[in-house]
Amino acid sequence: MRPILLLMTMAAVAAAELPVKHVILYKHGVGYFERAGELRPGETGKLEFRETDMNDVLKSLVVEDRGGGVARIRYDSSEPLARRLAAFPFQIGERAAVSTLLDSLKGARIEVRYGSNSVTGAIVSGRVKPAAGEHPETETLTLLLDTGDLQTLDLSGTTNVRLTDPELQSQLKDYLGALQGARSREKRTVYIDSRGSGSRQISARYVLPVPIWKSSYRLVFGDAVEPTLEGWAIVDNVTGEDWTDVGVSLVSGRPISFISRLYEPRYVTRPTAELAEDRPQAPAVHGGVIGGIGGGIPAERSDEAAAMRARPLRDASLRKSLAEMPAAAPMAMMSSIAEQPQARELGELFEYQFPTAVTIRKGESAMLPFIQQKIAARKLLIYADATSQHPMNAAELTNNTGKTLDGGPVTVFDGGAYGGEALMETLKASDKRLVSYAIDLGTRITTAFDSGREAIREARFRRGILTVRQAIQETRTYTIRNADQKRKTLILEHPARTEFKLVGAKPLETTASAYRFEVKLSPGGTEKFPVIEERTYENSVAVVNLTPDVLGTYASNKALSEQARKQLEQIATQKRLLAETDRSIAGAEREFADLSQDQDRLRQNIASLNRVSAQQEQVQNYARQLAAQEAKLAALRDRIAELRKKKSTLESELNALIERVEF
Numbered sequence: 001m002r003p004i005l006l007l008m009t010m011a012a013v014a015a016a017e018l019p020v021k022h023v024i025l026y027k028h029g030v031g032y033f034e035r036a037g038e039l040r041p042g043e044t045g046k047l048e049f050r051e052t053d054m055n056d057v058l059k060s061l062v063v064e065d066r067g068g069g070v071a072r073i074r075y076d077s078s079e080p081l082a083r084r085l086a087a088f089p090f091q092i093g094e095r096a097a098v099s100t101l102l103d104s105l106k107g108a109r110i111e112v113r114y115g116s117n118s119v120t121g122a123i124v125s126g127r128v129k130p131a132a133g134e135h136p137e138t139e140t141l142t143l144l145l146d147t148g149d150l151q152t153l154d155l156s157g158t159t160n161v162r163l164t165d166p167e168l169q170s171q172l173k174d175y176l177g178a179l180q181g182a183r184s185r186e187k188r189t190v191y192i193d194s195r196g197s198g199s200r201q202i203s204a205r206y207v208l209p210v211p212i213w214k215s216s217y218r219l220v221f222g223d224a225v226e227p228t229l230e231g232w233a234i235v236d237n238v239t240g241e242d243w244t245d246v247g248v249s250l251v252s253g254r255p256i257s258f259i260s261r262l263y264e265p266r267y268v269t270r271p272t273a274e275l276a277e278d279r280p281q282a283p284a285v286h287g288g289v290i291g292g293i294g295g296g297i298p299a300e301r302s303d304e305a306a307a308m309r310a311r312p313l314r315d316a317s318l319r320k321s322l323a324e325m326p327a328a329a330p331m332a333m334m335s336s337i338a339e340q341p342q343a344r345e346l347g348e349l350f351e352y353q354f355p356t357a358v359t360i361r362k363g364e365s366a367m368l369p370f371i372q373q374k375i376a377a378r379k380l381l382i383y384a385d386a387t388s389q390h391p392m393n394a395a396e397l398t399n400n401t402g403k404t405l406d407g408g409p410v411t412v413f414d415g416g417a418y419g420g421e422a423l424m425e426t427l428k429a430s431d432k433r434l435v436s437y438a439i440d441l442g443t444r445i446t447t448a449f450d451s452g453r454e455a456i457r458e459a460r461f462r463r464g465i466l467t468v469r470q471a472i473q474e475t476r477t478y479t480i481r482n483a484d485q486k487r488k489t490l491i492l493e494h495p496a497r498t499e500f501k502l503v504g505a506k507p508l509e510t511t512a513s514a515y516r517f518e519v520k521l522s523p524g525g526t527e528k529f530p531v532i533e534e535r536t537y538e539n540s541v542a543v544v545n546l547t548p549d550v551l552g553t554y555a556s557n558k559a560l561s562e563q564a565r566k567q568l569e570q571i572a573t574q575k576r577l578l579a580e581t582d583r584s585i586a587g588a589e590r591e592f593a594d595l596s597q598d599q600d601r602l603r604q605n606i607a608s609l610n611r612v613s614a615q616q617e618q619v620q621n622y623a624r625q626l627a628a629q630e631a632k633l634a635a636l637r638d639r640i641a642e643l644r645k646k647k648s649t650l651e652s653e654l655n656a657l658i659e660r661v662e663f
Contacts, residue, residue, distance in 0.1 A: 015043065015044045015045070015046035015191060016039055016040070016043045016045065016046060017046050018035035018046070018203075018204060019035060019037055019244070020033060020034070020035055020243055020244075020246050021035060021246060022034040022248075022249070023246055023247070023248050023249070024249040024251055024351075025210065025212070025213040025235060025249070025250055025251065026212070026213075026253070026254075026255065026257075027212050027213070027251070027252060027254050027406065028212070028257050029209055029211075030056070030207050030208065030209055030257050031208055031209075032205065032206075033206055035047065035203065036201065036203035036204075038199060038200070038201055038202075039199065039201075040199055041197060041198050041199060042197075044191050044193055044194070045063075045194070045202050046189060046191055046192075047190040047192070047204060048188070048189050048190075049187070049188050049208070050187065050240070051188050052209075054075070055259055055261060056208055057207075058075075059207070059262055060205075060206045060207035061073070061190075061205070061206045062204070062206070063202070063203070063204050063205075064202065064203045064205075065200060065201075065202045066201040067199070067200030067201065068197070068200045069195050070192060070193070070194055071193045071195045072193045073190060073191070073193070074190070075188060075189065076189050088171055088174075090105055090171075092175065097128050097139055098126075098155060098161070099127055099140065099141060099155060100128070102123055102126040102141055102161075103123070103125055103126035106125065107122055108122065108165055108168055109122050109164045109165060110122075110123055110143070110162065111161070112141070112143070112153055112155075112161050114157055114158055119143065119145070119151065119153065120145075120146065120164070121143030121145040121146065122143065122144045123141065123143060123144075124142040124143060124144050124150060125142045126139070126140070127139070127140055128140075138155075139154075139155040139156065140152050140153065140154055141153045141155055192204065207257075208239070210238065210239065211236040213234060213236075214233070214234040214408060215232070215233060216231070216232050216234065216408050216409050217230065217232075217405075217408060217411070218230040218231075218334070218410075218411050218413065219377065219397075219410050219411070219413070220334060220413045221377070221412070221414045221419070222415065222416065226374045227374065227378075228334060228372070228373070228375065229371065229373060229374075229375040229397075230334055230335060230337075231372070231408075232369055233369075233370045234365060234366075234367055235250075235360065235365060235368060237361065237362055237365065239362065240362055241362050242361050243358065243360045243361075244359050245357035245358075246357060246359070247353070247354070247357060247358070248353075248354045248368065249351050249353040249354070250352040250368075250370060250406075251346060251349050251352075252351075252404045252405075252426060253346075253349035253350060255349065334372060335369065335372070337372050340370065340372060341353050341355065341368075341370050342355060343370075343402070343404075350403065350404035352370045352403075354368060354370075371405070373401050375398075375399070375400065375401060376398040377395050377396065377398070378395070378396050378489075379393070379394070379395055380394055380395075380396055380488070380490065381393060381440050381443060381490045381521075382394040382490070382491040383478075383490060383491070384493035384514070386495075389446065390441055390444060390445070391439075391443050391445060391490060392439060392440065393420065393436065393439070393440050394422075394434050394435060395412065395434070395437070396432065396433075396491075397427065397432065397433050397434075398430075398431075399427045399429055399431050399432070400430070402429055404427070404429060405424070405426065407424055408423075409422070409424075412437045420437030421437055422435035422436055423435070440488075442483045442484035443482055443484070443488065443521070444481045445481075446478075446479045447477065447478055447479070448479070449474070449476050449477075450474070450475045450476075450477070451472065451473070451474050451475075459554060459557070459663075460663065461543070461564070461567070461568075461661055461662060461663050462662055464543055464544065464658045465542060466554070467539070467540045468540075468541075468554070469537070470536065470538075470539065471535065471536040472534070472535055473534045474533050474534075474535070475530050475531070475532045475533075476530070476531050476533075477528055477531075478519075478528070478530075478531070479526065479527075479528050480521060481525075482521040482522065482524060482527075484523065485524055487520070487521065487522060487523055488520075488521040489518060489519075489520060489521070490518070491508070491519075492516070492519055492531075493514045493515070493516055494507075494515045494531050495513065495514050496510065496513055496514050496515055497533070499535050501533065501534055501535075502531070502534075503532040503534045504532050505529075505530075505531065505532070515531075517529065517531070543571060543658055544654075547575070548572040548573075548575045548576045551568055551571060551572035552569070554568055555568035560663075563663065564663040567661045570657060571654070571657055571658060571661065574650065574653060574654045575654065577650055578650045578651065581643055581646050581647045581650055582647065585640060585643045588639050588640045589640060591636055592636040595632055595636070596633065598629065599629050599633075602626050603626070606622045606626075609622070
C-alpha cells in the first residue's frame with residue numbers, strides 16, 4: 001500500500017547553539033564553563049549535555065539575557081519513555097498499521113484526500129482486512145460524515161490524511177518527538193526561552209564534571225644561574241566538543257562539590273482527600289526556630305587584589321648564562337615560553353588565567369605553561385628513612401613567587417644534567433617545602449640507642465600522699481660519615497613522640513610528626529649528633545605504706561629541698577621506732593605463746609602422775625615450774641600491754657607528723 005503522510009501544522013521554533021567562550025578548571029573534578037552568543041529575533045538558546053551531566057547543570061546553571069530577560073528554561077525530561085507515552089490518549093505500537101493508529105483516535109475529526117477530492121468526518125473505526133485468495137491485505141477507515149452518513153474508505157487510495165484538531169496534532173507531534181528523543185539517550189537538550197523580540201546577547205554559565213588539571217614542574221640548578229622553576233598544566237578535553245579560541249583559567253584549591261539528583265523526576269504518594277468530618281484529626285508538626293534573621297548580607301569587597309604577572313626569563317645575563325651551558329646537556333635548558341598567565345587570588349583559591357585564547361580539540365589534551373620564574377631554593381640532604389643508611393638529595397623551596405604552586409611531580413636538572421624526580425604538595429605563597437629527588441651514596445648514617453636510669457625530678461607531699469615525678473632519658477646518636485670531598489648540609493628528621501620531649505638541642509623546625517635538625521658536614525669528615533629525649537611520669541603513694549628504707553631513698557634525692565628531706569627523715573625515723581615496737585610486741589607475744597604451751601604440757605604430766613603411786617615428788621616439781629611460769633606470763637602480759645600502749649602513742653605521733661608535713 002502507498003505510504004500516508006501525516007501533516008502537522010505546528011511550526012518549529014528555531015534554536016541556536018551557544019559556543020564555549022571560557023573554561024575554568026578546578027582540582028576537585030569539575031569545570032566551570034561559560035557559553036555566549038547572539039540570538040536572532042525569535043530564536044531560542046540551545047545547550048546540549050550528556051545525560052550524566054544534567055544533575056550538575058541543573059544545580060549550577062546561571063543565564064544572562066541582555067536585551068530581553070529569561071522567561072523559562074526547558075530541558076528533555078529523564079522520565080521513562082513508557083511513563084511519558086502512557087500520558088497520551090493514543091498509543092502507536094511497533095510496526096502498527098495506519099488504520100490501527102486511526103482506530104485509537106475514535107471520535108477525532110479527520111480530513112482524507114483522494115487526489116483533488118476530500119472527505120471530512122469523525123473517526124468511527126479503522127481496521128485491517130487480511131488477504132483472501134487473490135485479494136491482498138487492505139486497510140479501511142469508517143467515518144461519520146457531517147450529513148450523518150457512515151462511509152467506509154479504502155486507505156490504499158488516499159494521498160494524505162490530516163487531523164483537523166490542532167491540539168491533537170500537537171499531541172501526536174510530542175509523541176513522535178518523545179520516541180525520537182529516546183533513540184538518543186546520551187544527549188539532553190536545554191532550551192532557554194526569552195521574552196526579547198529583537199536580537200540579543202545571551203550567556204550561560206554552569207559546572208560540569210571534568211578531569212582535574214595536573215601540574216608538572218622543572219627545577220633547574222646551575223652554577224651561573226639562580227634556581228628557576230618552570231610549571232606546566234596538563235589539560236584534558238573530554239567534553240565531546242572542540243574548545244576553539246576559548247579563554248582558559250586554572251584554579252588551585254579544592255572547594256567542596258557533590259552530586260545532587262535533580263534531573264530524575266521524583267514522585268511522592270499523595271494522601272487521599274476526605275472531608276474533615278469523615279476522618280480523624282492528625283497531629284501537626286511545626287518546625288522550630290533556630291535563630292533570628294539578620295537584616296541583610298554585607299557587601300563584598302570591591303578592591304580585588306591586582307593580578308600579578310609572572311616575570312619571564314628575558315634578562316640578558318640569564319639568557320647569556322643559559323646559552324653558555326654545555327651543549328651535552330640540552331635537556332636542562334628552560335622552555336621558550338612566549339607568554340605566561342596572569343595569576344591572582346580568587347577568594348580562598350588561586351587562579352591562573354591565560355591571556356590569549358586556547359584551542360583544544362575534543363578528545364585531545366594540551367600542556368599549558370603557567371609559571372617560569374626564579375625561586376628561592378637551596379640544595380641539601382635530608383635523612384628521614386631510618387631503614388636506609390643513605391640520606392636523600394633534596395631541595396628546600398621557599399615560595400617567593402607570589403603565587404600558589406599546585407602539587408605535582410618535579411623534574412630536577414642539576415649542573416646541566418638530569419638530577420632526579422620528586423613529588424611536591426601544593427605550596428602556598430611564602431610557604432616552604434622540602435622535596436627529595438635522589439639518593440646520596442656519598443653519605444652514610446648509622447644510629448645507636450641508649451636508655452638512662454630513672455631520676456626524680458620533683459616530689460610533692462600533701463595530706464599523707466607523696467607524689468613523685470620521675471624521668472627517664474633516651475638518647476639516639478646519629479653517626480654521619482661524609483665520604484665526598486665537599487661540604488654538605490644535612491637535614492636530620494627525627495620522629496616526634498607525644499610522650500617524650502627534647503632535652504638540649506633545639507630543632508631547626510618541626511612538622512606534624514618529626515623534628516628537623518640541621519647538621520653541617522665537613523669534607524671527608526664524621527659527625528656525631530645525639531638527640532636526647534626525656535619521658536616523665538608521676539607516681540602517688542600513701543606514706544603510711546612506705547617502709548623506712550624507701551622513705552630514706554626519697555629523702556636522699558637532691559631534687560628535694562633541705563626542709564623536705566628533713567621532714568621525710570623525721571617520718572622515716574618515726575616509722576623505724578614504730579617498726580621496732582612492732583617487733584618487740586611480736587617477740588613478747590611469741591614468748592607468751594610458748595610459755596602457755598609449756599604450761600599445758602606440765603598440766604597434762606601432773607594429771608598423769610597423780611594416777612601413779614610414788615610420783616608425788618615429781619608432781620611437786622611440775623607444780624613449782626607452773627608457779628614460776630605463771631609469774632613470767634604475768635610479767636609478759638604487762639610488757640605486751642606496755643608495748644601496745646607505746647605503739648599507739650607512736651602511731652598517733654606519726655599521724656600528727658604526717659599531717660603537719662607539706663612541701
